[in-house]
Amino acid sequence: MKRTFDYHPPTICYDKPAAAIVSQAEYDAKRLRALAGIKVLELIVPKKTARTWTMQAGDLCRVSLPEGSQVGDLNLWNLENPRQERFFSGKTRQIHSTHLKTYDRLWSCFPYLRPMATFVKDSLEDYGIDRDGGSLHDVAGTRCDDYIYKLITGKDRVGSCHSYLTEAVKEHGLGEQDVHDTWNIFMCTGFTRDTQQYFCKPSPARRGDHIEFLAEMNLLVALSACPQGDVSIQVGQQVPDEKCFPMQVEVFRAS
Numbered sequence: 001m002k003r004t005f006d007y008h009p010p011t012i013c014y015d016k017p018a019a020a021i022v023s024q025a026e027y028d029a030k031r032l033r034a035l036a037g038i039k040v041l042e043l044i045v046p047k048k049t050a051r052t053w054t055m056q057a058g059d060l061c062r063v064s065l066p067e068g069s070q071v072g073d074l075n076l077w078n079l080e081n082p083r084q085e086r087f088f089s090g091k092t093r094q095i096h097s098t099h100l101k102t103y104d105r106l107w108s109c110f111p112y113l114r115p116m117a118t119f120v121k122d123s124l125e126d127y128g129i130d131r132d133g134g135s136l137h138d139v140a141g142t143r144c145d146d147y148i149y150k151l152i153t154g155k156d157r158v159g160s161c162h163s164y165l166t167e168a169v170k171e172h173g174l175g176e177q178d179v180h181d182t183w184n185i186f187m188c189t190g191f192t193r194d195t196q197q198y199f200c201k202p203s204p205a206r207r208g209d210h211i212e213f214l215a216e217m218n219l220l221v222a223l224s225a226c227p228q229g230d231v232s233i234q235v236g237q238q239v240p241d242e243k244c245f246p247m248q249v250e251v252f253r254a255s
């Protein structure tokens, strides 16, 4: 006979720590002060590559799509101590949720566990959670990599967010071991209701869409323009070049 269990309604695991709740008015003001200041950096992450940049605490970063729909894989390190303190996607997911919304924060690893950045603007916030549980900007997936590609297809390949990020961080003395689970910006993902498997959908992001985050410490940031493009084609299948687009990065500093 099949065993039965008592039913209990779900309880949210964590009481949100005070540091996870920001004043929206304060962060809106910080954002506007930065935007009214000077633009200290502008760069393009070409399609199917990754780039790095640095930010000072208080800087605002806007990542936008200048040409077309494209997802990005983002990594963060403490600029002063990158080998030890980096973004912790798992705990960020538990403190907030699988998909980040504006005013959620991106947390660092143990023993620090503190905000590295705060998400302050999302041109796609109206997407919300769709009928399949799909939503944007997840901290649930990892990053695409050539090792899983080989397991699935049997083929060798160098060309994934993991390999691009690994290449990009070399100029900062970092390597493959420093690349970590990502914030998957513009990506539309969820878990199937029946089997709880990670799924993705074509990104609803379009040319001109953007997100912004404020740095809470001096940061080294790396962003990969995913070779899956808008993720409308399943991993393991050929993604045509015209499905992939560059991403634009701008950093603003209050003066």
Ligand SMILES: [Zn+2]
Binding pocket: 073, 143, 144, 160, 161, 162, 225, 226, 227, 228
């Ligand atoms: Zn990728």
